[in-house]
Structure formats: C-alpha cells, structure tokens
Amino acid sequence: MTSIYGKYILLTGGSRGIGPIIAEALAARGAHIALAARSEVGLLATANNLSKYGTQTMIVPVDLAQTSQQQSLVETVMISFGRIDILINNAGLETEGAYLDLSWEEIQKTIEVNLLAPMALTYHVLPHMLERREGHIVNIASVAAKIGAPYAATYCGTKAGLAEWTRGLRLELEGSGVHFSTILPGYITEVGMFAKFHLKSPSLLGSTTPNQVARAVVKAIEKEKLETFVNSSPARLLSVACEISPSLGDWLKKVMGVVEFQRKKVGKRL
Ligand SMILES: NC(=O)c1ccc[n+]([C@@H]2O[C@H](COP(=O)([O-])OP(=O)(O)OC[C@H]3O[C@@H](n4cnc5c(N)ncnc54)[C@H](OP(=O)(O)O)[C@@H]3O)[C@@H](O)[C@H]2O)c1
Numbered sequence: 001m002t003s004i005y006g007k008y009i010l011l012t013g014g015s016r017g018i019g020p021i022i023a024e025a026l027a028a029r030g031a032h033i034a035l036a037a038r039s040e041v042g043l044l045a046t047a048n049n050l051s052k053y054g055t056q057t058m059i060v061p062v063d064l065a066q067t068s069q070q071q072s073l074v075e076t077v078m079i080s081f082g083r084i085d086i087l088i089n090n091a092g093l094e095t096e097g098a099y100l101d102l103s104w105e106e107i108q109k110t111i112e113v114n115l116l117a118p119m120a121l122t123y124h125v126l127p128h129m130l131e132r133r134e135g136h137i138v139n140i141a142s143v144a145a146k147i148g149a150p151y152a153a154t155y156c157g158t159k160a161g162l163a164e165w166t167r168g169l170r171l172e173l174e175g176s177g178v179h180f181s182t183i184l185p186g187y188i189t190e191v192g193m194f195a196k197f198h199l200k201s202p203s204l205l206g207s208t209t210p211n212q213v214a215r216a217v218v219k220a221i222e223k224e225k226l227e228t229f230v231n232s233s234p235a236r237l238l239s240v241a242c243e244i245s246p247s248l249g250d251w252l253k254k255v256m257g258v259v260e261f262q263r264k265k266v267g268k269r270l
Contacts, residue, residue: 002136002179002222005030008056008081010074010125012064012117013091013140015042017192018185018210022090023050025214032056034077034084037091038063056081064091065112070120078128086221087125089118089162090140094155094193096266107154114158119165126178133177136221139166140213143186143231146239147253151262163227170226181220185213186231197265202257204234 009026013019014035023033027050035043035057043059050057058080062073077084095102095110122137129135144152145159163182170180186208187194187201194201201207208230216228229236238256242249253259 002224004086004218004221007031007085008034008077008083009086009088010034010036010077010084010121011088011090012036012073012121014046014059015039018140018188018213019090020046020049021191021210022088022214022217025211025218027053027055027057029218030055031086032081034058034060034081036060036062036064036073036077064117065109067112067116067120070117071124074121074124083132084125084128085134086136086138087121088138088140088217089121091117092140092158092193094152096151096155096262098151098266099153102154110154111158114155115161115165118162122169126173129178130173130176135178136181136224137166137178138181138183138217138220139163140183140185140217141166143184143229143235143239145182145184147235147242147249147258149253149262150259151266179224181217181225182227183213183216183220184227184229184231185216186229186235188213199261199264202261204256205238205258205261206231206235 009031011023011033014023015037023046032055035046037043040061047057047059060073060076062069092114095106118139139162141163142159144156145163148156166180166182186206189207189209191210213230216230220228238252241252
C-alpha cells in the first residue's frame with residue numbers, strides 16, 4: 001500500500017470538471033498539488049478550495065495543446081516542488097461531431113491535449129522518477145478507449161491510444177519502481193464535459209459520479225492498480241464484446257442506444 005500523504009503531485013485539468021474533485025480527494029490525504037490548465041481563474045478557485053487542508057498548492061497556467069509548454073510545465077513544477085512523485089494526466093477535450101464537420105485544427109488539438117501531452121509530460125517526468133526508483137503515473141482515459149463511438153471517433157482514438165500506450169510502457173518499466181494506472185470512467189454526471197449537455201446517458205451504459213472517479217484515482221495510487229473501469233457493468237461487458245467480436249460490438253452499440261445517444265449529443269452541440 002502506497003501512502004499519498006506528503007506526496008508531490010502534478011495534476012492537469014485542475015481548473016474545472018473532475019480535476020478539482022480529484023485534487024480535493026488527494027489534498028485531503030495530505031498531498032501537495034501542482035494544478036495545471038489554461039484558466040488561471042479556474043486554477044485559483046481550485047487552489048483556494050484546497051487551502052483548508054494545509055498542504056502546498058501551486059498553479060501553473062499552461063496550454064497543453066502547445067508542445068513547447070508541455071516540457072516547461074514539468075520544469076516549472078520541478079523547480080518549485082523539487083520533485084514530482086505522481087503525475088495525473090487528466091486534462092482532456094472531447095470534439096463531438098461528424099468527422100468531416102470538424103476542422104483539421106480541432107482534430108489535431110484533441111490529439112495533442114488527450115494523447116501527446118500525457119506522453120510528453122511522462123517523457124519529461126520519467127527520468128526523475130526512474131532515478132529515484134519511485135513514482136506513479138495515472139492516466140485518465142475513458143470507457144471510450146474500449147468502445148469506439150460514432151461522432152466521437154477522434155476522442156475514442158486518443159483514449160484508446162492513451163490506454164494501450166500505458167499498457168506497453170507499464171510492462172517495459174516493470175520493476176523500475178514507477179507504477180502506471182489507467183482510469184476508465186463512463187459518462188460522468190454533475191460536472192465535466194458530458195454533464196454540460198444535460199442529457200441522461202442510455203441506462204444500459206450507466207454513468208458515474210465525480211466522487212467515484214476521485215476514489216478510483218486514490219485507490220489506483222494506494223493499491224497500485226493497473227486499470228480501473230469506473231462504471232456500471234453493462235458498459236464493461238460491451239467493451240469485452242467489442243474485443244471478441246467487432247460486429248457483435250457494433251450491433252450492441254446500436255441496441256444499447258450508443259449510436260442514437262451520440263447523435264443527440266452532436267445535435268446539442270450544433
Ligand atoms: N466527463 C466525462 O463524462 C468523462 C468520461 C470519461 C473520461 N473523462 C475524462 O476525464 C478527464 C477530465 O474531463 P472533464 O469531464 O473534467 O472535462 P472538462 O470539464 O471539460 O475539463 C477539462 C479540463 O482539461 C483542461 N484542458 C482542456 N484543454 C486544455 C489545454 N489545451 N491545456 C490545458 N488544459 C486543458 C481544462 O482546463 P482549461 O479549460 O482551463 O484549460 C479542464 O481543467 C478528461 O481526460 C476526459 O476525457 C471524462
């Protein structure tokens with residue numbers, strides 16, 4: 001069991017959505033947290049909320065879609081904290097829409113923030129962790145990593161990439177002292193990129209609360225869990241079906257209402 005108490009954590013996506021809730025769960029366990037995102041106002045609000053725990057908090061306004069800012073984020077936190085024990089790649093964006101209705105810039109930005117930024121931050125943080133022979137990298141992927149959904153193909157692609165990249169790296173660095181966890185939430189209620197649509201997810205796909213995600217992150221770190229689905233079981237079974245038989249998976253996605261639901265979401269965006 002790894003203790004979170006006293007650990008120095010870099011959390012991206014700390015300005016809104018589930019990031020502030022994950023940050024609070026960690027600060028409540030005695031972690032010092034560097035919060036990164038673009039919105040300084042959002043970061044300050046999160047930092048303000050964490051002050052009651054008496055741990056160290058710093059904010060780093062950063063645009064993770066800019067390659068040059070990815071390395072400088074790690075350097076800035078290393079200078080202030082002196083170390084990064086845990087990196088949580090949580091920042092992300094979903095680009096809803098029919099593939100050809102999206103601009104190429106939107107697609108590139110989604111890949112940069114969801115996939116390349118976690119890879120880059122890990123690239124820059126890993127040497128320090130390997131030198132100390134300890135560290136933990138938590139990647140917030142999504143059930144979408146396992147269930148390719150229409151009108152969110154780019155998002156699903158980035159999350160699938162993130163999940164499989166984590167699997168590969170984890171095995172490569174087995175025994176190094178650095179641990180990797182992937183969190184796979186389903187549709188999250190209350191806050192975040194799905195809640196903003198004010199739509200109810202298909203009942204067979206279930207949903208999850210922000211607190212459940214935060215608890216999953218805590219447990220992943222404390223118990224060095226490799227992958228955690230944070231959703232009700234039908235979605236997990238659907239992901240297994242998609243693996244075993246892609247045609248069965250596609251059929252189930254239609255029957256379970258995934259396709260119709262994704263269309264509705266796009267309709268809300270337009
Ligand atoms: N909500 C869900 O239903 C759901 C389900 C499964 C997985 N997830 C995953 O959970 C994570 C958090 O999602 P959420 O629902 O909390 O989303 P959200 O409410 O949209 O928040 C996204 C976070 O990422 C940051 N971010 C976005 N673009 C950025 C950029 N270019 N540079 C730096 N930071 C950036 C945002 O901050 P700024 O705007 O201030 O930059 C914000 O803090 C994501 O990886 C998402 O894919 C969410």
